[in-house]
Amino acid sequence: MGRHQGRNRLTPEEWADRIAGNVRELARAATSVENRRPEAEALLRLLSERASGALIVGLTGSPGVGKSTLADGLIRAWRAESKTVAVIAVDPTSPQSGGAILGDRIRMQRHWDDPGVFIRSMATRGHTGGVARATSDLALLCAGSGRDLVIVETVGVGQSEVDVAGFADVAVVVLAPGMGDDVQAMKAGLMEVADVFTINKADREGVEQLERELHQLPPRADGWTPSVVKTVAHLGQGIAELREAIDKCRQANFRARRAAALWAKRAEQHAGWSIDHLGVAVRSIDKALGFYRDSLGFDAAHRETVAHEGVNVAMLPAAGSRIELIEPLDDGSAVAKFIAGRGEGLHHVALRTPRFRETVERLRTSGARLINEPRTGAGGHTYVFVHPESTGGVLLELIEEKE
Ligand SMILES: Nc1nc2c(ncn2[C@@H]2O[C@H](COP(=O)(O)OP(=O)(O)O)[C@@H](O)[C@H]2O)c(=O)[nH]1
Ligand SMILES: [Mg+2]
Structure with a gap:
């Protein structure tokens, strides 16, 4: 295989090996991927061909429902077992206002000096090139470079810019009572993508109502019944249950198979x-x-x-x-x-x-x-x-x- 022109003239194989154990190298590679550098294409192609044991979890829901706080809880759960984590937070606010990204940083900053945690925030507004593509490429980069858990945090469901359900192993839809999330209105989109529902902010009024509505959703075409979990993310309550629900879904494996097919397609596109x-x-x-x-x-x-x-x-x-x-x-x-x-x-x-x-x-x-x-x-x-x-x-x- 020929040497590419990129970073220090490493081959994609050498580059991939270097990224595997090094969060700073991963950050540099992520920048190359986001800028769609030609050598990053070669790297992604290689990574998409390698088998990866990573679990990719999509966390999707309206702004403010507590996705970043839940991500923080999941990071801690995985880190407690010395597993490595990457978080890709896709944010629809402008890079100028930076509101939610700043929030993400604050909520997840306790991990800033932990090399086992890689966090990347991406503003969709002002982002050049396809955000959806950049997001799935970054997820592929993190998964392929050996992170055990890759969390992709996105706003919106189904029709959103970044349809995480397309490449996540497990898609978690996060709702919160009193957030104006109308289950009926979201039904079609929810049905397609949610493998697990989390009712976050379960310390608030209206949890039972939301729970009832979710349990009344008609069965999914593929036979999977999404679990419904209640969490109070900032207190760490329900995180263990959420993790269990994620694992159960992963074992069911229908999505992993679908994701594998998608990765294969992606590899083809890379070629x-x-x-x-x-x-x-x-x-x-x-x-x-x-x-x-x-x-x-x-x-x-x-x-x-x-x-x-x-x-x-x-x-x-x-x-x-x-x-x-x-x-x-x-x-x-x-x-x-x-x-x-x-x-x-x-x-x-x-x-x-x-x-x-x-x-x-x-x-x-x-x-x-x-x-x-x-x-x-x-x-x-x-x-x-x-x-x-x-x-x-x-x-x-x-x-x-x-x-
Ligand atoms: N009361 C309550 N507040 C929460 C809970 N989870 C998160 N929050 C708060 O909700 C706000 C938004 O959380 P964040 O994680 O940034 O939401 P995101 O926009 O979905 O990522 C923050 O102030 C959190 O501290 C919860 O379970 N209960
Ligand atoms: Mg957030």
């Missing part, structure tokens, strides 16, 4: 590249279709004449990718010359990449032979051809994957 199609040069598309359509049963989904390339093409969806049959319009076309020289057969491989411009630049600096300047085709996609002499003997088409 980002895919085979868009394989181009096969043929003398006659109609004749070739006799095989691909009639014998193999592929549909010719799309046929088109690309005049400036001097070809007719037919696209056949095949095994998650596509086969492009290419037939020369006349003897002057490059494809006609290809067939005359080499015979019918594999003409080019087309790769799709989300890092198109970056890749073209890299090809240029490395001296690869580009056949054309990047241009935009009829379908609106931008592409460039790389000469076989640079690619190991096959014409390569690079296509931009638009994000």
